[in-house]
Amino acid sequence: MKYTNQRVAILDFLKDNFNHPTVEEIFETVKQKLPRITKATVYKNLKILVANGLIKEVNIKGVSRFEAKMEPHHHIICTSCGKILDFKSKELIDYALKMIENQTEIIIDSAETTFFGRCEICE
Amino acid sequence: MKYTNQRVAILDFLKDNFNHPTVEEIFETVKQKLPRITKATVYKNLKILVANGLIKEVNIKGVSRFEAKMEPHHHIICTSCGKILDFKSKELIDYALKMIENQTEIIIDSAETTFFGRCEICE
DNA sequence: GTACGTGCAAATGATTTGCGTTAAG
DNA sequence: CTTAACGCAAATCATTTGCACGTAC
Numbered sequence: 001m002k003y004t005n006q007r008v009a010i011l012d013f014l015k016d017n018f019n020h021p022t023v024e025e026i027f028e029t030v031k032q033k034l035p036r037i038t039k040a041t042v043y044k045n046l047k048i049l050v051a052n053g054l055i056k057e058v059n060i061k062g063v064s065r066f067e068a069k070m071e072p073h074h075h076i077i078c079t080s081c082g083k084i085l086d087f088k089s090k091e092l093i094d095y096a097l098k099m100i101e102n103q104t105e106i107i108i109d110s111a112e113t114t115f116f117g118r119c120e121i122c123e
Numbered sequence: 124m125k126y127t128n129q130r131v132a133i134l135d136f137l138k139d140n141f142n143h144p145t146v147e148e149i150f151e152t153v154k155q156k157l158p159r160i161t162k163a164t165v166y167k168n169l170k171i172l173v174a175n176g177l178i179k180e181v182n183i184k185g186v187s188r189f190e191a192k193m194e195p196h197h198h199i200i201c202t203s204c205g206k207i208l209d210f211k212s213k214e215l216i217d218y219a220l221k222m223i224e225n226q227t228e229i230i231i232d233s234a235e236t237t238f239f240g241r242c243e244i245c246e
Numbered sequence: 247g248t249a250c251g252t253g254c255a256a257a258t259g260a261t262t263t264g265c266g267t268t269a270a271g
Numbered sequence: 272c273t274t275a276a277c278g279c280a281a282a283t284c285a286t287t288t289g290c291a292c293g294t295a296c
Binding site: 107 | 182184185187199201202208210212214215218219222223226227228229230231232233234235236237238239240241242243246
């Protein structure tokens with residue numbers, strides 16, 4: 001994979017942004033640095049960056065969002081303001097895996113949990 | 124909400140089908156009973172059935188799927204054959220909620236967990 | 247220099263919308 | 272009877288693709 005300007009700009013943006021931006025938001029921001037970039041290029045690059053394990057794609061309410069935080073973690077979505085918070089808990093991940101291991105024959109590789117609620121500002 | 128033939132057919136199909144069908148699959152099946160039904164009608168009805176709490180929408184790998192099983196449960200997806208299994212564990216749900224309650228100010232209403240792994244046939 | 251990536255425009259696919267007609271209650 | 276829902280076609284929106292040109296390595 002070549003580290004082109006476009007690719008690096010997308011990566012840099014995601015490394016600094018913890019709001020789980022959508023394709024549209026990534027495109028609009030990167031466009032400010034590289035005005036000639038197109039959405040097709042953003043799409044192609046996001047796919048390649050995901051495939052190379054440099055970013056993660058999360059689907060929230062049918063919308064694709066991206067993040068550069070690679071450690072396993074959960075997402076909490078405020079159903080009032082739409083904010084997406086990260087929630088990391090190794091205990092919870094381990095507990096879930098043990099639970100499944102005990103009750104099924106299935107070998108789990110990864111898990112994705114999304115919680116819905118109201119954040120401290122909105123409640 | 125009126126219980127039209129189309130709506131009842133969709134509901135009946137989902138009540139008997141535990142494979143988390145997509146819009147396309149629902150459309151193709153219901154079409155056999157009601158040949159004049161269109162995809163637009165299926166879309167409109169799925170939305171209304173979700174809004175009325177009669178079915179649930181789950182988004183798996185960017186694809187919308189539907190189910191009539193309303194009790195909270197988790198999904199396990201076999202990354203080899205694509206099969207989607209249900210996994211119900213009240214303990215796990217309670218544990219997750221307690222974990223968040225202890226560590227944040229957020230009030231959680233619901234949670235959606237998707238596990239990725241290989242099923243007993245594929246492993 | 248070569249292969250991979252870019253930008254553009256066109257294609258595809260999913261979902262939504264508007265509207266005249268039909269049927270549920 | 273009245274209003275919500277249907278079927279159809281067109282519109283919209285997200286994402287993908289093909290291809291000539293450009294650039295990272």
